Structures are given as C-alpha cells and as structure tokens.
Amino acid sequence: MWQFVPNFARDTHNCGCNTVMDNDWLQKDRAYVWHPFTPQLHAPNNIVIERANGTMLIDTDGREYIDGISSWWVNLHGHSHPYITAAVTAQLAKMEHSIFAAFTHPPGIALAERLLQHLPDFGKVFFSDNGSTAVEVALKMALQYWWNTGKPKHKVIALNGAYHGDTFGGMSVAARNAFNQPFERLLFEVVGLDLPTPDNIDRLAAELEHLLEAEDMACFIFEPLVQGAGGMLMYDAAHLERLIRICRNKNCITIADEVMTGFGRTGKFFAIDHLGERSDIVCLSKGITGGFFPLGATVCRQFIYDAYLTADKMKTFFHGHSYTGNPVTCAAALASLDLMEQPETWHRIAAIATTNQEFAEELRQSPVVGRVRQTGTILAFDVLTAEETGYLNSSAIPLADFFLSRNIILRPLGNVVYVLPPYCITPEELQKVYEAIRELLEALADKRL
Numbered sequence: 001m002w003q004f005v006p007n008f009a010r011d012t013h014n015c016g017c018n019t020v021m022d023n024d025w026l027q028k029d030r031a032y033v034w035h036p037f038t039p040q041l042h043a044p045n046n047i048v049i050e051r052a053n054g055t056m057l058i059d060t061d062g063r064e065y066i067d068g069i070s071s072w073w074v075n076l077h078g079h080s081h082p083y084i085t086a087a088v089t090a091q092l093a094k095m096e097h098s099i100f101a102a103f104t105h106p107p108g109i110a111l112a113e114r115l116l117q118h119l120p121d122f123g124k125v126f127f128s129d130n131g132s133t134a135v136e137v138a139l140k141m142a143l144q145y146w147w148n149t150g151k152p153k154h155k156v157i158a159l160n161g162a163y164h165g166d167t168f169g170g171m172s173v174a175a176r177n178a179f180n181q182p183f184e185r186l187l188f189e190v191v192g193l194d195l196p197t198p199d200n201i202d203r204l205a206a207e208l209e210h211l212l213e214a215e216d217m218a219c220f221i222f223e224p225l226v227q228g229a230g231g232m233l234m235y236d237a238a239h240l241e242r243l244i245r246i247c248r249n250k251n252c253i254t255i256a257d258e259v260m261t262g263f264g265r266t267g268k269f270f271a272i273d274h275l276g277e278r279s280d281i282v283c284l285s286k287g288i289t290g291g292f293f294p295l296g297a298t299v300c301r302q303f304i305y306d307a308y309l310t311a312d313k314m315k316t317f318f319h320g321h322s323y324t325g326n327p328v329t330c331a332a333a334l335a336s337l338d339l340m341e342q343p344e345t346w347h348r349i350a351a352i353a354t355t356n357q358e359f360a361e362e363l364r365q366s367p368v369v370g371r372v373r374q375t376g377t378i379l380a381f382d383v384l385t386a387e388e389t390g391y392l393n394s395s396a397i398p399l400a401d402f403f404l405s406r407n408i409i410l411r412p413l414g415n416v417v418y419v420l421p422p423y424c425i426t427p428e429e430l431q432k433v434y435e436a437i438r439e440l441l442e443a444l445a446d447k448r449l
C-alpha cells in the first residue's frame, strides 16, 4: 500500500548517524558481533551509542535519540540515573559477587524482602539472570511442585500469541512462529487458550473448566493485561481474573509473566495489582534493576515453597545460575525500588498514561491506523498495510528508520508501532514522539510515503 523513500534507510548517511568517526567501530561490529533478532544478510549498520542520559541515547557523533521504548522495555527512571549509579558504585567497592548457595548477602536478602513488600501474599523469591530464566524457573517450580506432592502433572496451558523468552521452556509456552520454528519438534506440548475478549470470554471460561476437569494441567502461564512481543495486545483484567479463579478452584497453578508489565508499566506496581484474584507465581525482570543490569526473579506463594520443604533430597529444586543474586545487580534493583516508591514517579506514570490516552483518541481518527490500544504507559496501534499484521510485516524497518530520522527510537513489532517510554520522559519529549507519529501518519494518509 505504501513505500518508504530510501533516504530514511539507516545505511545511507542521511540521518547523520553513520559518519566516518563511527567507521572503525562499525567495521569491528560487523567483523566480530552477532546481534540479537537481526537477519544477518544485508543487515544495516548499527548506530554506535557511546553515552546515555535521562531519556536520551547519544551516539559517537553526539546525536541524541529519545529512547521511546526504554531500551527493550528495561529502563524506568532514565539512563545512567545518578542515584542508581551511586548505589552500584558503593556496592562494587564492597563486593562485586559471591556465591549464593550456602552463602548469602545483605543486598540479596534486602531485595527479596522489598519485593515481597510489594507482593504481600507471596512467600519466597528465587533469583536468576533475565526474563527467560525467570520464566524457566517458574515453569520448573510449578511442574516440580506436582512431582514433589506425589501428584505429577505435566501439561501447561498458555495464552495463544504469547512471548515468554528464548530458552526452550520459554519458547515452548510461546506462540509457534518464526522465532521458534526450527526447534518446533523439540518444544513441549502446550494447550493454547485464545486471548480473552468480551466476545469469547464465556467460551474460554467453559473451555478452561473442561480442560481442568478432563486433564492433569500443572499450570497456566500468561502475560497479564498486555502481550508484549506478540504485538502489544491488551485484554481486560476482569477476564484474566475469571480465568485465574477457575484455575484456583481446580488446583492449577497460575504464573503471571510480569517481565514486561512489572514495575509500573500498566499504571500499577504490577499488572496483577489490577486483579482481585492474583496468580500463584510471578516472573520479574527487565525493569527490576531500573534498566541497569540483567536480573530475573521468580516469586512464589508459600504453599509452592512448602512442597520443597522436605527431608527427601530428591525433592530439592536443583536449579541455579553462577551469578544468581549478584549483589551489584541487587543494589541497582534496591535503588530502583527506592525511586519507584517516590510519589513523583507515580505522578510521572499517571501523566504518561493520561497523555497516552488523549493521543490514543487522536490516533483513532486516522484512516491509516487500526486497533489503537493503551494500558498505562504503553500505547500501541497497527499501521494499516497490504500485508498481514505481524512481526514479519516488512514495514518494521522503514518505520523504525522514519522515527530514527526524527531522532526517536521506536522499534515497531512489524507494523505495530508502540510507545513505552522511561518514566523520566518530559512532556516535551513525549510530544516530540507523538509529533513524529503524526507526521508519519499524515504522510501515509497522503501517500507521500
């Protein structure tokens, strides 16, 4: 339906990002580095980022980009935030790392305590390294719970269209698509439920009741309220609550993968805080350290932990990672929690949510836009194209390049454009992002692109 003109392409020099100064880094980057989620043949040059400050990522030419997607949804309070930097530096001066089995340390203990203050109905925190491992731990924890209690169950229910990470467990419970097709035969079988809508929720509830009657379902995993990488698809808290309640009544463990939605993204501390009935396990990562370091945390209710409190060594949870509970990472997370607990942060979150809501109304008037959706600080819409909506829609790179040419980092999921900014974004910066979107949509509507 539309074509972008080539001057938005990143590997020309028109947007000023790949100049001679960068050449050394770019050549070495091409020679030595394999970047994630990137088709390698004809991959455009990457932008060499040297510094970061607040909402801005700054390249080697000094060009500043508004980080409109919080660097893959991890940054909360701004890049190189001085408060978190100071906490990390202080911890580094004391201890960089120590083993976390048979040994423990104050930052790890304090972080578990602080997370549980925000999840008061939960009992224990298990640390790992990233979002995928937080999910992997949750699945293993739930499956072994049934094994430990002498009632082994092996089946997992997941929402269709999900994304839960790139490890084998994470891939297994995710949508079957280009991300995991080469491994399909090795992935374990999962029972899929459609994303709830007002039209299908009664059917889904009945389907779930039936499944839980008929089969030994160990657990049900979902991204609460927003499916992220699957296309920023949003659904009602009331519908999720209903499904969780059915699982609880039928002894099926529920796992909320809050890797993307946690720490304020949906307007509350956790997405499950929108629910009257909350899950049995929560997976946390991304924003947990304010975007400073990778860290995963799997938080479970006490009854799950209790199934591991046994003299039988075979019932130990034999899972761990070399850097489990790294104290510097925990110090960053504690400092980020300090900032999360400031009323100012919540004013910013509420302000982003309100302006997102207003802009969503405007977007709904555009003839080239479909399915405008918004939950808290996350705003998303489909750019209508002749191709099917989805991650492989060929408009992703031209769209990203259009925004880059306006010094804005948005990284559409195919033709799904979304804004997911750090909470420190100023009203002026947010307006700049909206203005670029307006410009894009007007150009598309007028067929100038």
Ligand SMILES: Cc1ncc(COP(=O)(O)O)c(C=O)c1O
Pocket (backbone or CB within 6 Å): 130, 131, 132, 133, 135, 163, 164, 165, 166, 223, 228, 229, 257, 258, 259, 260, 285, 286
């Ligand atoms: C909901 C969800 N779960 C898990 C993951 C995997 O996290 P990581 O990339 O840190 O392994 C992601 C990453 O985007 C995610 O959005």
